[in-house]
Amino acid sequence: MAREVDLWTFAAAWTAGAVVLDVRESVEYRGAHVSGAHLAPLSALAAALPRVPEGRTVYVICAGGNRSQWAAGRLAAAGMDALSVAGGTRGWIGTGRPVVTGSAPGAV
Numbered sequence: 001m002a003r004e005v006d007l008w009t010f011a012a013a014w015t016a017g018a019v020v021l022d023v024r025e026s027v028e029y030r031g032a033h034v035s036g037a038h039l040a041p042l043s044a045l046a047a048a049l050p051r052v053p054e055g056r057t058v059y060v061i062c063a064g065g066n067r068s069q070w071a072a073g074r075l076a077a078a079g080m081d082a083l084s085v086a087g088g089t090r091g092w093i094g095t096g097r098p099v100v101t102g103s104a105p106g107a108v
Contacts, residue, residue, distance in 0.1 A: 002060075002072035004084045007091050010059055020059045021052070023071045024089070032099040034061060034092055042067050049078060061085040061092070 005013075014020065020037040022029050029039045040048035042062070052058055058080055062068040068084040075082035085092075093099055 002069050002076055002082065002084045004065075004069065004072075004086045005059070007085065007087050007095055007097075010061075010083075010085045010092075011097065013057070013059060018059050019053055019056050020061060021048070021071070022089070023060055023062050023067050028063065030102055032093065032101055033089060035098060035100045037061060040071075042071055045071055045074060049075070052080060054080075057081045057083060059083050059085055062088045064088040064090050 014034065014036070020034055021040045022033050022037040023040055023042040023045060025041050025043065026039060052075070058075060060068040060072040060075065060082055062071070065084060065086050065088045068088060072082040072084040089099070
């Protein structure tokens with residue numbers, strides 16, 4: 001099982017400029033996502049691996065935490081410092097934190 005962080009720990013990292021991968025599908029991402037999150041759909045995660053910044057912790061987020069757990073585990077197995085965000089985007093929204101809509105700032 002992948003390592004996991006709570007929304008408060010993630011929020012502090014996000015404020016400090018963390019690398020965030022959103023592993024939901026593009027239609028979900030366009031509906032609402034954490035600002036600055038890079039789209040890397042679970043269905044195409046392997047293709048995104050070469051573009052993930054090296055030497056930085058990667059925070060992986062999805063809708064609720066299941067897909068991000070799986071993806072963070074795969075990233076960790078590939079040698080990356082990857083953490084799954086517990087509660088996901090739904091939890092982020094539920095705590096009143098900001099989201100944006102529309103296209104990716106740049107897919108990873």
